[in-house]
Amino acid sequence: VFKVxxxxxxxxLKEFFYFAMPIIVTANIVMEGLILLKFIGPITSALSPxxxxxxLPSLATITLIFGVLRKELTLIMLATFYQTTNFAKVLTPQQIFIFGxxxxxxxxxxxxxxALKREFGNLTAILVSIGEFxxxxxLGGLLNLLLRIF
Incomplete structure (x- = not known):
């Protein structure tokens, strides 16, 4: 039983160690590089609208970019940026909900x-990605407006 x-x-776990872990480490190195080279300011300014x-705070918006690599990277990068896993310290409940x-x-x-590209071709994969984005x-902006009203 234990063997099974x-x-x-x-x-x-193998997929995580062989696929996700290198992405997570690389993403953290990239983020630290951006911080050290002072590129975060221009990036947050560009994403401010x-x-x-x-x-959402600008730093939270930056972490959404890493979700393209793997969805769980958004939370990992958020924790890295804010140096906490207690997101209630840095985000309001409304912001946490919208971010999620x-x-x-x-x-x-x-x-x-x-997978979309393999099944449906380049054009469909691009259109689906753009449409979802x-x-x-x-919908996130609409949700933000609705949560502010109520």
């Missing part, structure tokens, strides 16, 4: 885009 449990556990529309909502529905991760931003 160990084997099943390893099968599930989107941040304001979604009601947008992360859930916006542009698919690279693996999903690759625009839809997520619009």
């Amino acid at each position: 449990i160990f084997r099943q556990t390893w099968v599930r 989107i941040s304001r529309f979604l009601g 909502f947008v992360t859930m529905i916006y542009i698919p991760c690279v693996a999903t885009i690759a 625009i839809g997520a931003l619009l």
Whole structure:
């Protein structure tokens, strides 16, 4: 019984160790490089209209970009930026909800885009990705407005 449990556990963890872990480490190195080279300011300025529309801090909006690689990177990078996993210290409940909502529905991760490309071709994969990105931003902005009203 333990052998079966160990084997099943390893099968599930292996993907994380071989695929996700290098991406997470690389993303953290990139983020630290951006911080050290002082590129974060210009990036947050460029993303500020989107941040304001979604009601999110600019740093939280930057982390959404990493979700294209893998969705869980959004939370990992958010924790890296703010140096905490207690997001209630740095985001309001409304912002946490909007961040999670947008992360859930916006542009698919690279693996999903690759599957779309393989099944339907380049054009469809691009159109679906763009459509989901625009839809997520619009719905996230609408959600922000609705939560402010109520």
